[in-house]
Amino acid sequence: MTQKELHNQRLLREAERAVIRMQTRRHFIKESAMGLGALALGSMFGSCTNSPVQQSGVTFDPAHPLLPKLPQFAAKAKSVIYLHMAGAPSQLELFDYKPELMKMDGQDCPQSLLQGKKFAFIRGVPKMLGPQAKFAQHGESRTWVSENMPHLASIVDELSFLKAVTTDQFNHAPAQLMVHTGSARLGRPSLGSWTTYGLGTENQNLPGFVVLTSGGKNPDAGKSVWGSGFLPSVYQGVQCRSEGDPVLFIKDPEGMSRDLRKASIDAINEVNAEEYKSYNDPEILSRISQYEMAYNMQIAAPEVMDISNEPDYIHEMYGSKPGKGSFANNVLLARKLVEKGVRFVQLFDWGWDSHGTDASLAIDLGFINKCRSVDKCITALILDLKQRGLLEETLVVWGGEFGRTPMAENREGKPNPYKGRDHHTEAFTMWMAGAGIKKGFTYGETDEIGYSAISGKVEPFDIQATILNQLGFDHEKLTYEFQGRPFRLTDTRGKVITDILS
Amino acid sequence: MILLSVIEFFGHLHPLLVHLPLGILLIALMLQWMSRKNKYVALQPAVPLILLIGSVTAFASCITGYLLSISDDYDQSLVSWHMWMGIAVTLVSLILYAKEKNPAFAVNKKILSLGLLLLLMITGHLGGSLTHGSDYLIKPLQQIFSTDSMANTSIKPVANAQEAIVYSDIITPIFQTKCYSCHNANKQKGSLRMDEISLLMKGGKDGKVITPGNAGESELIKRLLLPTDDEHHMPPKEKPQLTENQVALLHWWITNNADTQKKAKELAQTDKIKSFLTALQAAPVLRNERTDIPVVAVARADEKLIDQLKGKSIIVLPVAQNINYLQANFVTDSLVDKSDLQLLVQLKPQLIWLKLANTNTIDETLTNIGQLTNLTRLDLSGTQITDKGLTQLTNLASLQYLNLAETKITIQGIQSLKKLGKLHTLYLFNTSLNSQDRLSLKKMFPATIIDTGGYNIPYLKEDTMLVKELIKK
Incomplete structure (x- = not known):
């Protein structure tokens, strides 16, 4: 290279540097002007909008969506076990004692109760149907419980009954959606999803929201009752099974060792991390954390989901049998999951739709069998949580999606072959226990035949608001921005039922 | 009207401007003092200029301050003191400037400087008292000497609401907590x-805010009931609001002629008012009194410590938003090691809830746990601890919840917990206690709820019987 060439090269390089210097300075000034402007604008507009993130106090961290988060105020409940009797059990054969209805048994239903009302199956003038069970008062609280739940009757002093729950949906699917998502239509996040969105979960090796079903069928509203709606999908309920593998495909395929699994998950995560670098899509971070959790779950989930290592006296208490799918097994599992730091355990038990169309759906046959299948294990759950010191921090909720009519069902105007009751929206019973709920208390009252609520009327929104309240959230402030407005579980309604809070 | 708004606007600049002379004059005094030393003599020429700037900003503060004082309502004597002191600051700084410019000026520079410093402090303090209240500065110190630190912000329950004098025992506390700070x-x-x-x-x-006998006409009630966003709503949106019960009680008091002498039982009461009155009594408050979160606030914990623990998949986080007290939980990682414990001990002031259930916790672990004296909830269920370890816990005087279920402890070990005066619930399920032990435990802990578990659910033949089969037969 000649002297001249070398010189030219140097000049070129110097010019280049000068250009870069110029550019960077200009660039800097331009950028900072923009930046300052944006900052100023941001702070000016900041006070105008109600940012949902600020409002709800919940920040969504896509890389760690399930890490535990702070409640808005100190919470009574750390976990929730929600026992849903899908199909809607009859309050008139369980908790709402109506001797007056007995006197009307077999008479035609008065027109005043039918005018302007809609029923799912009742047509024309049905006959009244007296209580098909004997009642007695139990406990210090003198709570009425029927003979159908003899075990639960022994622990009424632990429970708070809501006797005047109402809803506005008389078909199973919309009513179930109403109870669990706050809307009769599809697309809203479920109670458990809102909970894990707001609070995350404590055990990072297990899902935060577990769903267990029994009774042979999923609830009529399908999986959307534990869906995440518009919330990030990581908050949806994970359906587990008490029979076989707890989660489908949780075992490594044959021939794949744990090391190989780890290596392949690492490789996938690396690729995902590269993707994230170029696209910055937070869902990719969620995906990475989900892979890691799934890997941990492969060990942790089968361990906690295995009820066979529980001592015999516990199985006797619950009436559970390892290896079978049953509500009792699910209830025992619920306790184990809560003990391991799972945030929300949702149980559905199908088969409570006592229309009287066949023996299994008769109020004096199948219904009693259903009662017997849940009575002992639910009682065991409350007592077991209590003796382990967990009832203080676990909220247990029991109920269906609506109630049943004081009239006997007459499908297509003809009496049904067995004794049964139609869907009823105007009054039904639910109960709650644990985590700051009053013990041995009854709230709300129905009229003398149990047709409608006359005091202490609550609707699903109120129950949702109360559950969130016990978890440390103001239901009006746990929101998520979607389609241009902040959404919340209770939407525009809901009032915490302070009367049942201790 | 426009003039008034303009005056108010300039008045509102006062809090902004007022800090300038404070800082600038302090700098001037500092430089002046430093320049006495040979090393810093070069600073001297800057002093007059800074003094001049300081006195000009002080002048601006005086003007805006005056405008503020006429557009808003403050304590007259406090304001006039603040005003004259402010004017004095301006004058003294100007004189000091003159002295710096012309050393022949016949004043004592040292005395003048000292005087200016004093004036600055006094004026500043008076200003602070006006905006934040006269006890603002020493309030935090008062808390050291008084256990009753919440007295100003929360209402104490009345023993018997029906016997209470309505104005002084029921109404005044509402005003005290929600209104007095501005009136x-x-x-x-x-x-x-x-x-x-x-x-x-x-x-x-x-005009009048209370029309005795006519609550609906009373400005006080009207303003309380306006929507929070209304600019006339009281208390202002950002201040603590009255509860529904409190508004109802005020309404009731004014309807009953805003009487100042009578007892509650002497005034007509609806059922609603009756229930609100009952709610003021000690009972419901007693219920809340047993809170497992200390009432006294605590400083924020060191984030680094928390992050270190989080890195070991131990869950450590505040018990709620805006509370610095912490809970810790070993539910994801059941192995507790030495370094974890050392980190926990460093969080001692904040840590109140600790869950070690089903971990490898042993007696030695409890030596460290015994140092966490702020703990109100401790869960040791399903661990390897024995009686020996329990003796380490005797210092946990705040403990309210203790879970020892499924451990090897015996009655001897539990005896050492007698000192824990606040213990509210004690879980002892599946420990080696016999029925004799249970009886003596009740005597040992008369005020504690003891749950020894082992609940039996009797076997009923109906439990497994299907009704359908019976009918078929």
Whole structure:
């Protein structure tokens, strides 16, 4: 290279540097002007909008969506076990004692109760149907419980009954959606999803929201009752099974060792991390954390989901049998999951739709069998949580999606072959226990035949608001921005039922 | 009207401007003092200029301050003191400037400088008292000497609401907690002072606020009931609001002629009012009294410590938003090691809830746990601890919840917990206690709920019987 060439090269390089210097300075000034402007604008507009993130106090961290988060105020409940009797059990054969209805048994239903009302199956003038069970008062609280739940009757002093729950949906699917998502239509996040969105979960090796079903069928509203709606999908309920593998495909395929699994998950995560670098899509971070959790779950989930290592006296208490799918097994599992730091355990038990169309759906046959299948294990759950010191921090909720009519069902105007009751929206019973709920208390009252609520009327929104309240959230402030407005579980309604809070 | 708004606008610049002379004059004094040393003599020429700037900003502060004082309602004597002191600051700084410029000027520079420093401090303090209240500065210190630190912000329960004198025992506490901060001897927003009944009855600049016997016509009630966003709503949106019960009680009091002498039982009561009155009594508050979160606030914990623990998949986080007290939980990672414990001990002031259930916790671990004296909830269920370890816990005087279920402890070990005076619930399920032990435990802990578990659910033949089969037969 000649002297001249070398010189030219140097000049070129110097010019280049000068250009870069110029550019960077200009660039800097331009950028900072923009930046300052944006900052100023941001702070000016900041006070105008109600940012949902600020409002709800919940920040969504896509890389760690399930890490535990702070409640808005100190919470009574750390976990929730929600026992849903899908199909809607009859309050008139369980908790709402109506001797007056007995006197009307077999008479035609008065027109005043039918005018302007809609029923799912009742047509024309049905006959009244007296209580098909004997009642007695139990406990210090003198709570009425029927003979159908003899075990639960022994622990009424632990429970708070809501006797005047109402809803506005008389078909199973919309009513179930109403109870669990706050809307009769599809697309809203479920109670458990809102909970894990707001609070995350404590055990990072297990899902935060577990769903267990029994009774042979999923609830009529399908999986959307534990869906995440518009919330990030990581908050949806994970359906587990008490029979076989707890989660489908949780075992490594044959021939794949744990090391190989780890290596392949690492490789996938690396690729995902590269993707994230170029696209910055937070869902990719969620995906990475989900892979890691799934890997941990492969060990942790089968361990906690295995009820066979529980001592015999516990199985006797619950009436559970390892290896079978049953509500009792699910209830025992619920306790184990809560003990391991799972945030929300949702149980559905199908088969409570006592229309009287066949023996299994008769109020004096199948219904009693259903009662017997849940009575002992639910009682065991409350007592077991209590003796382990967990009832203080676990909220247990029991109920269906609506109630049943004081009239006997007459499908297509003809009496049904067995004794049964139609869907009823105007009054039904639910109960709650644990985590700051009053013990041995009854709230709300129905009229003398149990047709409608006359005091202490609550609707699903109120129950949702109360559950969130016990978890440390103001239901009006746990929101998520979607389609241009902040959404919340209770939407525009809901009032915490302070009367049942201790 | 426009003039008034302009005055108010310039008045509101006062809090902004007022800090300039404070800082600038302090700098001037500092430089002046430093330049006495040979090393810093070069600073001397800057002093007069800074003094001049300082006195100009002080002048601006005086003007805006005056405008503020006429557009808002403050305690007159405090304001006039603040004003004259402010003017003095301006004058003294100007004189000091003159002295710096012309050393022949016949004043003592040292005395003048010292005087300026003093004046600055006094004026600043008076200004602070005007905005934040006269006890603002020493309030935190008062808490050291008084256990009753919440006295100003929360209402104490009354023993018997029906026997209480309505005005002094029921109404005054509401005013005290929600109104006095702006309508008191020192500060009278809207020229209204509420801390004396005669002045309250007199009303503010818009006239009377209470029409005895007619609550609906009373400005006080009207303003309470306006939507929070309304600019006339009281208390202002950002201040603590009255509860529904409190508004109802005020309404009831005014309807009953805003009487100042009578007892609650002497005034007509609806069922609603009756229940609100009962709610004021000690009972419901007693229920809340047993809170497992200390009432006294605590400083924020060191984030680094928390992050270190989180890195070991131990869950450590505040018990709620805006509370610095912490909970810790080993539910994801059941192995507790030495370094974890050392980190936990460093969080001692904040840590109140600790869950070690089903971990490898042993007696030695409890030596460290015994140092966490703020713990109110401790869960040791399903661990390897024995009686020996329990003796380490005797210092946990705040403990309310202790879970020892499914451990090897015996009655001897539990005896050592007698000192824990606040213990509310003790879980002892599946420990080696016999029925004799249970009886003596009840005597040992008369005020504690002891749950020894082992609940039996009797076997009923119906449990497994299907009704359908019976019918078929």
